[in-house]
Amino acid sequence: xxxxxxxxxxxxxxxxxxxxxxxxxxxxxxxxxxxxxxxxxxxxxxxxxxxxxxxxxxxxxxxxxxxxxxxxxxxxxxxxxxxxxxxxxxxxxxxxxxxxxxxxxxxxxxxxxxxxxxxxxxxxxxxxxxxxxxxxxxxxxxxxxxxxxxxxxxxxxxxxxxxxxxxxxxxxxxxxxxxxxxxxxxxxxxxxxxxxxxxxxxxxxxxxxxxxxxxxxxxxxxxxxxxxxxxxxxxxxxxxxxxxxxxxxxxxxxxxxxxxxxxxxxxxxxxxxxxxxxxxxxxxxxxxxxxxxxxxxxxxxxxxxxxxxxxxxxxxxxxxxxxxxxxxxxxxxxxxxxxxxxxxxxxxxxxx
Amino acid sequence: xxxxxxxxxxxxxxxxxxxxxxxxxxxxxxxxxxxxxxxxxxxxxxxxxxxxxxxxxxxxxxxxxxxxxxxxxxxxxxxxxxxxxxxxxxxxxxxxxxxxxxxxxxxxxxxxxxxxxxxxxxxxxxxxxxxxxxxxxxxxxxxxxxxxxxxxxxxxxxxxxxxxxxxxxxxxxxxxxxxxxxxxxxxxxxxxxxxxxxxxxxxxxxxxxxxxxxxxxxxxxxxxxxxxxxxxxxxxxxxxxxxxxxxxxxxxxxxxxxxxxxxxxxxxxxxxxxxxxxxxxxxxxxxxxxxxxxxxxxxxxxxxxxxxxxxxxxxxxxxxxxxxxxxxxxxxxxxxxxxxxxxxxx
Numbered sequence: 001x002x003x004x005x006x007x008x009x010x011x012x013x014x015x016x017x018x019x020x021x022x023x024x025x026x027x028x029x030x031x032x033x034x035x036x037x038x039x040x041x042x043x044x045x046x047x048x049x050x051x052x053x054x055x056x057x058x059x060x061x062x063x064x065x066x067x068x069x070x071x072x073x074x075x076x077x078x079x080x081x082x083x084x085x086x087x088x089x090x091x092x093x094x095x096x097x098x099x100x101x102x103x104x105x106x107x108x109x110x111x112x113x114x115x116x117x118x119x120x121x122x123x124x125x126x127x128x129x130x131x132x133x134x135x136x137x138x139x140x141x142x143x144x145x146x147x148x149x150x151x152x153x154x155x156x157x158x159x160x161x162x163x164x165x166x167x168x169x170x171x172x173x174x175x176x177x178x179x180x181x182x183x184x185x186x187x188x189x190x191x192x193x194x195x196x197x198x199x200x201x202x203x204x205x206x207x208x209x210x211x212x213x214x215x216x217x218x219x220x221x222x223x224x225x226x227x228x229x230x231x232x233x234x235x236x237x238x239x240x241x242x243x244x245x246x247x248x249x250x251x252x253x254x255x256x257x258x259x260x261x262x263x264x265x266x267x268x269x270x271x272x273x274x275x276x277x278x279x280x281x282x283x284x285x286x287x288x289x290x291x292x293x294x295x296x297x298x299x300x301x302x303x304x305x306x307x308x309x310x311x312x313x314x315x316x317x318x319x320x321x322x323x324x325x326x327x328x329x330x331x332x333x334x335x336x337x338x339x340x341x342x343x344x345x346x347x348x349x350x351x352x
Numbered sequence: 353x354x355x356x357x358x359x360x361x362x363x364x365x366x367x368x369x370x371x372x373x374x375x376x377x378x379x380x381x382x383x384x385x386x387x388x389x390x391x392x393x394x395x396x397x398x399x400x401x402x403x404x405x406x407x408x409x410x411x412x413x414x415x416x417x418x419x420x421x422x423x424x425x426x427x428x429x430x431x432x433x434x435x436x437x438x439x440x441x442x443x444x445x446x447x448x449x450x451x452x453x454x455x456x457x458x459x460x461x462x463x464x465x466x467x468x469x470x471x472x473x474x475x476x477x478x479x480x481x482x483x484x485x486x487x488x489x490x491x492x493x494x495x496x497x498x499x500x501x502x503x504x505x506x507x508x509x510x511x512x513x514x515x516x517x518x519x520x521x522x523x524x525x526x527x528x529x530x531x532x533x534x535x536x537x538x539x540x541x542x543x544x545x546x547x548x549x550x551x552x553x554x555x556x557x558x559x560x561x562x563x564x565x566x567x568x569x570x571x572x573x574x575x576x577x578x579x580x581x582x583x584x585x586x587x588x589x590x591x592x593x594x595x596x597x598x599x600x601x602x603x604x605x606x607x608x609x610x611x612x613x614x615x616x617x618x619x620x621x622x623x624x625x626x627x628x629x630x631x632x633x634x635x636x637x638x639x640x641x642x643x644x645x646x647x648x649x650x651x652x653x654x655x656x657x658x659x660x661x662x663x664x665x666x667x668x669x670x671x672x673x674x675x676x677x678x679x680x681x682x683x684x685x686x687x688x689x690x691x692x693x694x695x696x697x698x
Contacts, residue, residue: 077604079600079603079604102606103606103607103608104606105606106603106604106605106606107605107606108606110604111604111605112601112604112605114597114600114601114604115597116597117597118595118597118598118600118601119598119601120598120601120615120616120619120620121620122619122620122622131601131605132605132606134615135605135606135607135611136606179605183605189604
């Protein structure tokens with residue numbers, strides 16, 4: 001397991017004229033978000049957030065609008081200052097950084113992709129992509145060459161001299177991603193980067209991100225309100241509701257053991273077969289005597305693939321392998337059971 | 353004795369009032385004279401005719417109470433007493449304006465027409481990039497020259513060039529400062545409102561007292577004060593209207609305040625700033641006509657002559673020449689504006 005790159009500890013954000021007093025009411029009297037708004041006229045943006053984003057992983061923060069997810073991601077590069085709390089980046093508290101040091105971090109170590117693209121309309125695509133380098137004071141030839149490289153990688157060969165308004169939304173967001181990549185920062189903050197795109201393009205862009213990530217191993221904080229997207233991208237999934245973390249875990253675990261009725265509602269209409277992986281539903285036994293094995297599968301395969309392989313036959317059993325090692329067996333009838341959403345076992349979950 | 357006398361006596365101010373009666377040597381008004389001539393004591397009026405207790409009415413009842421004309425006189429005396437100190441400071445500061453105006457007028461008048469007109473056309477082409485407009489401007493300038501209005505028109509243009517450039521040089525930084533500082537904006541907006549609503553003639557009155565009428569800066573200041581408002585306002589507005597998301601992106605990539613201003617805010621506010629420049633030029637044109645009252649040269653002088661001597665033809669033709677200049681300036685700047693807008697269409 002890789003180490004924590006960005007640690008968010010005990011973070012609170014209260015919006016209003018006197019946040020410290022309002023914060024006391026939250027911490028000591030346990031006021032909830034609506035109560036605080038009614039009694040003190042302050043908005044509780046984030047409440048006691050503790051999230052660790054590990055290096056080289058995609059941490060997805062998911063929540064509906066108003067859940068504070070965009071506020072949260074803006075704390076990481078301090079576009080918003082918290083009321084109280086700590087944000088540890090590579091062992092250092094971002095909040096105690098002097099302005100010059102903060103600017104250096106933003107220029108060299110963190111990049112950001114925005115929901116509304118936020119490209120500069122008066123600059124060409126290449127100049128936009130090169131923004132971080134230009135700000136750093138790199139000379140024009142170098143930064144344009146760099147930008148062209150990354151534009152190629154995101155599939156925008158030959159668009160360097162166009163202007164943003166000449167491109168479609170999906171292409172503009174590719175420029176946004178190229179801009180983040182050109183900065184060559186370890187950390188990429190993606191604020192609802194794909195929410196403004198239509199579904200097909202969104203899938204393309206998700207695949208692009210996963211493909212790039214496999215090679216680049218950046219630490220990505222990804223904000224979304226779309227659970228499908230979250231489950232597809234996340235190594236670590238954080239679910240936010242009304243400024244609080246409701247649950248955070250590996251995506252499959254959240255799907256199998258939703259810890260909150262809110263999440264149960266959320267995951268009920270998800271294509272579980274696409275998210276769940278063989279290793280989470282298999283029997284961890286290597287004793288295969290007397291079982292009729294229909295074939296071998298890798299433990300990281302998702303269930304959709306297995307169902308296709310078995311052609312829907314629930315009587316088959318597969319041998320699960322991790323590389324060359326046998327790790328368990330997967331019975332198709334067990335697999336089908338795991339696809340039943342938690343909603344039907346509602347009473348059980350809600351009772352917990 | 354006025355109707356308000358009982359009030360003064362109940363307040364115990366009778367002796368104060370009477371002390372004024374003997375020493376009162378205030379100016380005599382027309383009404384006073386009429387009353388003296390009528391010679392009869394008016395019977396005390398009924399409550400229906402009770403006048404508003406204005407300064408003059410109260411003066412009727414109490415001689416020590418000042419008349420309203422004392423107010424205007426006081427302001428005048430106050431202004432005159434600070435005038436010397438004020439011009440001591442303002443004179444050197446505004447002196448360059450005189451030089452610029454004199455220089456521009458000299459340049460526009462001494463340059464022969466066969467250089468001046470092509471230069472103006474080249475300028476039009478450079479700003480608007482439209483050959484159609486150049487043809488139009490050329491036709492207008494040649495017509496004006498043909499009817500012997502060339503020198504008047506170029507004088508007006510010279511004054512407008514100097515004043516509009518100075519308005520931009522001063523106004524854009526003020527607008528930027530306003531956009532970045534809310535308190536400054538709150539302080540400057542009432543001043544801008546006042547400059548915009550104050551009747552154009554009113555600018556001239558205090559300026560005549562401050563500066564000599566023979567100096568060009570007198571009308572220069574009047575024009576700049578009048579015309580600077582739109583460019584300040586629209587610069588402020590333009591910078592405030594810059595897309596918040598783009599500003600956030602600039603911050604997220606670590607731009608300094610200055611980088612943000614030069615690389616993001618000013619370029620994105622440029623359409624608005626240019627709209628302000630267009631307005632500023634149009635307003636300087638309207639003021640340069642009025643400023644002919646205080647010796648501003650140009651077509652305004654002819655308009656004034658038309659009014660003063662009732663020369664209908666001169667007045668109309670010079671008025672129409674001003675319209676032609678206005679159209680030329682407006683079209684040219686509007687095309688430049690359209691070009692910028694097209695450049696950053698979203």
